Amino acid sequence: MLSRRSFGVVAGLLGLAACGVNTGREGAGGGTVRHWYHAYGEDGVQDAVRRYAAAYPGARVEVQWNPGDYDSKVLTALQTSAVPDVFEAQVKVDWVRQKQVVPLDDLLGDTRDDFVRALLDSQTVDGKLYGVPQAIDTQVLYYRRSLLEKAGVTPPKTVDELIDAAKRLTAGGVRGLFAGNDGGVGVLTAPLLWSAGLDFLSDDGKAPGFDDPRAATVFGKLRELNQSLLLGAPTDWSDPGAFVDGLAAMQWTGLWNLPKITAAHGDDVGVLPFPRLDADGAESVPVGAYSAMVNARSADIEAAKAYVKWLWVDKSDYQTEFATAFGAHLPARKSLAATALRDGPGKEVVGFVTSGGRIASPARWSARANTALSDAVSRIARRGADPAGELRAALDVAREEIARLDR
Known part of the structure; x- marks a missing residue:
């Protein structure tokens, strides 16, 4: 519902992987992590996420940009494919029940309390966290x-x-x-x-x-x-x-x-x-947030989780840029919020989120x-x-x- 950042045949989908791909460098563990994003409308986002992928030291990362009906592509891929390893979405109970995504609680460590609690709650099913929030929309x-x-x-x-x-x-x-x-x-x-x-x-x-x-x-x-x-x-x-x-x-x-x-x-x-x-x-x-999630069919779940932790838990500079440099968004972490929307209508909207923000997609x-x-x-x-x-x-x-x- 919520996003700018909105929410076919699998062979056709996989054929798209060569389009819009960015290659990171091989890490000590080798292997490739395939990361899907929907097609953000703001200028600069695609270049930024490719840059993030290229900087990751732990594995080769391929970024796929997905124009069109991204949500349907994700649904189809989760049912049948090991690709993507990492993708952005909002968790649904059916994905958990069908064991299509994996818990990510162990990635947050002592940063858990720094994430906006409502966002973590929205990505939690049966007491387990299945998505690490990227930014607030x-x-x-x-x-x-x-x-x-x-x-x-x-x-x-x-x-x-x-x-x-x-x-x-x-x-x-x-x-x-x-x-x-x-x-x-x-x-x-x-x-x-x-x-x-x-x-x-x-x-x-x-x-x-x-x-x-x-x-x-x-x-x-x-x-x-x-x-x-x-x-x-x-x-x-x-x-x-x-x-x-x-x-x-x-x-x-x-x-x-x-x-x-x-x-x-x-x-x-x-x-x-x-x-x-x-x-x-x-x-x-x-209030909503795309979150980074890991496909349970991934060929290397631990490598996918390590990449998610690096990008969306450890790299606070990338998280700040992602939320504030392309259009107007709020960081998903409280400690980073001081960098966003400090005056004018933006400051008013921060107040609206604080006093009346409601989860858009339970x-x-x-x-x-x-x-x-x-x-x-x-x-x-x-x-x-x-x-x-x-x-x-x-x-x-x-x-x-x-x-x-x-x-």
Whole structure:
């Protein structure tokens, strides 16, 4: 859901390995570690991770850059292949149950308490850590101060105020809000739940967290919001183009786009968390992080783990650069946070993460449950379907998935 840094046939995938490969030097132990990344949108990231790989003294490292549907490529590879040895993702319970990934608790040592606890928790299943967080990403509501002032609109603090602001800001070829060409279904489902004081799962993970009439209420609000949303933009929510080009007065998009947005609009930019539904809800921003994980089919698991430890535990200078030098991100380690976003809108976003950051992709929230809920929200928002009826079906699927994972 969360990332800029978003989340086929195996033979075809392996054939890509020669493309975008960087070669490190042979270490004393020999062998090759194959490391997959998704295709980051910021300039410089690909060169940086190749440079990191070349600097590793323990083995030859090949970096594969994966444009397109990275998540599907990873799913396919984990089921059938020893490649990649190391890859970035967000852990899912099914991977653990099927023994497709290996625990990495022994890599952290005395640095464990330095990692943001919520990130480690999000990569932990049954008490074991399966991913070492690389950097923190979040999403916020950007708005043009001058356009809100001209329309007599104050920055929205509730969902109803957001709906009203989007309506009043829609004028003269400018739409009030852009939250993706799917009408906000992909990126606003979680913040809407949180705005009502709900979540995907209950606190103990044993039940759906949206079995409450307030869920139907808040998803009905997305239907109202859709009347003022920009749809059919040239780029989707993760790119700032619609906001930069003046197609929308507000946009829900990633913190990583802050440099491009401020370059375009200067100090005419404000940022907000997603607003609360009412006094019983909460403001929030989604927090997520791709983490480095090790394929359980790797031909040399210990070599893969050693490389992950070197890059994402030992090399704090690389970790700082990765988080702060390409777009705007937050380091996954508290001791490195002082280097990031110390003023302006960026400093405000740090406050949003601290006070209202919520894990965007819980490990126990399955892909099937997520699809069922997303499809229901889409029908509510785009077709005006009955919220209560749609959510009953999604709740049934979520309960089935929770029961399956508990078996």
